[in-house]
Each structure stands twice: as structure tokens, then as C-alpha cells.
Amino acid sequence: MRTSWGRWSAAGLVAGFAGLAASYFVAMVLTTRDSPVTAVAELVTRLTPGPLVERAIRILGRHDKQFLLLVILVLSALLFAWAGRLARRSWWAPTIVFAVLALLGGVAVSRQRGSGAIDILPIAVGFATWVVCLSLLTEPLHRHERVLAESPPQVPDEPHPSDHTRRTFLLRAGIIVAGATVAGTVGRVVGRGRRHVEEARRLLRLPGVTAPQVPPGVRVGLDGLTPWGTAARDFYRIDTAFVVPTIEPSDWQLRIHGMVDREVVVTYQQLIDRQVTQAWMTLNCVSNPVGGELIGNAWWSGVRIADLLLEAGVQPDADAVLQTSDDGWTCGTPLAALTDDRNAMLAFAMNGRPLPIEHGFPVRTVVPGLYGYVSACKWVVEMKVTRFTDIEAFWTKKGWSELGPVKMSSRIDVPDDGGKVLASGGRVGGMAWSQHTGISAVEISVDDGPWQPAEIGRVPSTDTWVQWSATIDVEPGDHTLAVRATDADGKVQTGEEQDVLPDGATGWHTRSFEATETVDE
Ligand SMILES: Nc1nc2c(c(=O)[nH]1)N[C@H]1C(S)=C(S)[C@@H](COP(=O)(O)O)O[C@H]1N2
Ligand SMILES: [Mo]
Numbered sequence: 001m002r003t004s005w006g007r008w009s010a011a012g013l014v015a016g017f018a019g020l021a022a023s024y025f026v027a028m029v030l031t032t033r034d035s036p037v038t039a040v041a042e043l044v045t046r047l048t049p050g051p052l053v054e055r056a057i058r059i060l061g062r063h064d065k066q067f068l069l070l071v072i073l074v075l076s077a078l079l080f081a082w083a084g085r086l087a088r089r090s091w092w093a094p095t096i097v098f099a100v101l102a103l104l105g106g107v108a109v110s111r112q113r114g115s116g117a118i119d120i121l122p123i124a125v126g127f128a129t130w131v132v133c134l135s136l137l138t139e140p141l142h143r144h145e146r147v148l149a150e151s152p153p154q155v156p157d158e159p160h161p162s163d164h165t166r167r168t169f170l171l172r173a174g175i176i177v178a179g180a181t182v183a184g185t186v187g188r189v190v191g192r193g194r195r196h197v198e199e200a201r202r203l204l205r206l207p208g209v210t211a212p213q214v215p216p217g218v219r220v221g222l223d224g225l226t227p228w229g230t231a232a233r234d235f236y237r238i239d240t241a242f243v244v245p246t247i248e249p250s251d252w253q254l255r256i257h258g259m260v261d262r263e264v265v266v267t268y269q270q271l272i273d274r275q276v277t278q279a280w281m282t283l284n285c286v287s288n289p290v291g292g293e294l295i296g297n298a299w300w301s302g303v304r305i306a307d308l309l310l311e312a313g314v315q316p317d318a319d320a321v322l323q324t325s326d327d328g329w330t331c332g333t334p335l336a337a338l339t340d341d342r343n344a345m346l347a348f349a350m351n352g353r354p355l356p357i358e359h360g361f362p363v364r365t366v367v368p369g370l371y372g373y374v375s376a377c378k379w380v381v382e383m384k385v386t387r388f389t390d391i392e393a394f395w396t397k398k399g400w401s402e403l404g405p406v407k408m409s410s411r412i413d414v415p416d417d418g419g420k421v422l423a424s425g426g427r428v429g430g431m432a433w434s435q436h437t438g439i440s441a442v443e444i445s446v447d448d449g450p451w452q453p454a455e456i457g458r459v460p461s462t463d464t465w466v467q468w469s470a471t472i473d474v475e476p477g478d479h480t481l482a483v484r485a486t487d488a489d490g491k492v493q494t495g496e497e498q499d500v501l502p503d504g505a506t507g508w509h510t511r512s513f514e515a516t517e518t519v520d521e
Helices: 005-030 036-047 050-086 092-110 117-150 161-203 268-272 305-312 335-339
Strands: 253-258 264-267 277-284 295-304 320-325 330-334 345-350 364-366 380-386 409-414 420-422 424-433 439-446 466-473 477-487 509-516
Touching (some): 005 036, 005 161, 036 050, 050 092, 050 117, 092 117, 253 305, 264 268, 264 305, 268 345, 320 335, 409 477, 409 509, 424 439
Parallel strands (some): 253 380
Antiparallel strands (some): 320 330, 345 364, 409 424, 420 424, 424 466, 477 509
């Protein structure tokens, strides 16, 4: 006696739809895309000859897309059931079926316009879910067969050890179905909100916001250097939000209160109607290790916070502003940095476009010279004027420093670690920053030798990073390169190494490289 084929098919079906639900969930939460299944449908439509598509549309009317999705789901169901049956004999046969489906999904997703690495993640999660769920479901079925083979039931109605494995199977199937239903429902709700806000964002027109223009002279002209201006999609992202807040501009407002003479509330429309301030500004994370990449430079457009605080009338003994995000995250910002002459702003655009959702849409704060964790509140909805002694913010509660001025730092981008450079006349280069103080010089040292000046690019203000490059002249062979900067006050970057906690890393960035006599292809 054996388990029925039906059980194996059911195992394949349950695992299959759990995988689809998992990939749908991840796609909805992490991207603004439709599910991978929809991507496959789009691919099919694109690959189908035009006349056939037209005929289908004529026959099916406006339901052609639903029909195609239904066909894909039915075909998937058949494949899933078949994969379940294959699992009876081997683990690898169903795995191959799932792998082929995942590959198909991956191809479909990567053919979509503007797709990136993150769009593959839903497929990977779906595949892992398939494999794990199928093995969870087939394990009791295998056990069931073994128990039956060892001791075939004698009396039909008596309890038998195989009852236990049956219960295990049903229990697991139930849990997986429930989990998949929850994932699918959450994905649907989150996805709808996201796509709605993405649409609102796309349709926004922001008067006074201009496209970024990279100022002349900022580039030192070395291949492999980080671009001076960072594209939004390449801009590092740090936040504690598992699901990013999706806020309709029409629902957004900011409340400025606390130690002020009058509370101020601004809506999105009122904000974008105000005088627009625009500036290049380099933002970086306190968690950026020496040589790290948690830094980017963008063209920000927004409204000066100092003007809003002036309207509110800040009381004399206040020294901090507790900013709160729509997702509950908080940061404490020194009041002085928001009221002095720097371009601390409530930004609504990044690189000439409305803020990307991940970077704080519809409105975030950016403050030159401070690390993000004390200033750059994304999805900001509240500013409470207060005193540092009366508040604790999200990261200061966890041991990070209360004040977070950016520390001067410099980085080598060229060569890569272990890369090759021409021994005589080879060029090296990278980035250096000390926001709101500015960089006056960059130097390099080879093999701990004397510091030699590098060339630095021009910058529009002290609030951005600079590109640097230098030419080397060394013996062929292995070497190390170090870099250090000097700020506009004449202070030289310290070589003393400090970890990122509690207020930012220090130390010189070094790289080992090989000096070669010729450039080999
Ligand atoms: N709402 C919210 N805002 C936030 C954070 C966060 O976790 N939640 N992280 C901050 C930190 S630590 C940094 S470094 C910057 C990063 O901004 P970015 O993701 O746009 O690069 O956002 C800041 N603003
Ligand atoms: Mo950060």
C-alpha cells in the first residue's frame, strides 16, 4: 500500500502557490513592480506575433490580460502538481522544474524597463520557498510510505502509525496555505498603496525645481572614479523601515511645535509654493567605514528650514529639534544647524525630480555638515523645538553620539584593491569630503613614504565632496597607497583609527596595488 498520487500532487500545488505568494509579497514590498507572474505575461505578449495578439484581443475583449494570467496560473498549477509527483522518486527532478520556472521568471523580470538587481530578489525568494515548502510537505509523505511498508495495517479501523504522518502532512499544508494567504494579502495592500503613490509622484510638477547641472571643473577626468553627482538609483539607502511609508502628497503635512511662539503647520502644496532653494549636497552615513560607500552627492531642491522656524518664533533656551518621520523614526538635530546660514532644507526633490519613495517622498530633511542619523529625516512629518536634555532619538538611545558633525574623510577609488597601475605615470584617484567646512588639499603616500600633493576638482560650495587624482612614479611590483585630506581650516585628516560607533570612523584609507611596466589588456 502506498500514499495516493493525489497527496503528492497536492504537495506540489501547495508548495507552488506558496512560492508564487512569497515572490509576489517580496515584489510588492521591495519594488513598485507587478508580480513576476505578470512579468511573464508581459513577456508572452511581447513574444506573441502581433496578428495573434490582435485576434485574441478581438475575441476576449478587455479581458485578454486576465485571460492570459489565468492561462499562466493554470499551466503553473499543472506544473506544480507534476513537480509534486516527481518528488516521490527524487528531490532533484522537482527542483529542476522549479529552477526552470524561476529562470523564466528571471528572464521576464529582467526584460522589463528599468529593471535592476533588486527585481531578481522576489524570484530568488520564490524559488527558495518552493524548495523548502516542497520538502516540508513531501517529508511526511515519504515517512508515510516507509511506515506502511514496514507494518502494513492489519485491521482497517484500528489506529495505525501512518495516521500520525498524515496529520503532519495536513498540518504543514495548512500552515503553508495560511502563510501564503497572509503574504498574498499583505502584498496586495502594500503594493496597491505603493503603486498609487508612485503614480502621484510621477504626475507631480514642481515649479522652480531645475534639473541638476554638474558645475564645470568638478571632474578630474579619471576613468573609474565615482561620478561627482550621484544618480538617485545609485544613492545609498539607509533606514529602519521594512516597508517604506507611502504618503500621498495631498495627505502630507508638517507640524512645527514645541518651544515656539506659534505652532506652524504646512501642507505639501503650501511647501512647494514657497521660495525654492536648490543646492548640491553630499550626504553620508555615520556607519560608513573608512573607504566605504555609504555616501552620495545630489542636487536637492526644497525650502529653507530657517525661514519656517523664524515664522514659528523659536524660544531662546531651545537648542534642539526632534524630527519625527511618518514611520516613527526620530532624530535630534542641533537647532543652530537649522537656523544658521547653511542650506538646511525640507527637500522635496532630488536631482530635479520629486524625491524617490525610498529617499523620503514626499518631503525629507537634508542638513549640510551633519551625518544622516541626526539630521536627514525621511518622510518627515513633525519638528519639535526642544532641548537635548529633554529628548532621546532613535539612534542616540542605542549608544550613538548626540551630535553628529561629519568627520573629514577621503577614499581611494582607483585602483581597485589589488588592482594594477602603470609604475611610471599611472594615475590614482578618489573622493574626499568634509561637508560645510570644505576640502583644501588631498595627499597620497606610497609605501608609507612622504606625502605628495594630489590634484583636486573644483566644487560649487563647501557642502560637497571633491574628486582627487594623482600621478605615481614607483618601481614595478607590489605597493600600498594611502590618502589623507586637509580641510579648509588647515586641519589634516587624522590617521588614528576609530570605529564608526559612536560618532563616525576615522583613519586613512589604504589600498594595495601592483605597479606594472606596461598597461596589459
Ligand atoms: N525615517 C527615517 N529617516 C532616516 C533614517 C531612517 O531610518 N528613517 N535613516 C537616516 C540615516 S542613518 C541616513 S544615513 C540617511 C540616509 O538617507 P538615504 O537613504 O536617502 O541615503 O537617512 C536618515 N533618515
Ligand atoms: Mo546613517
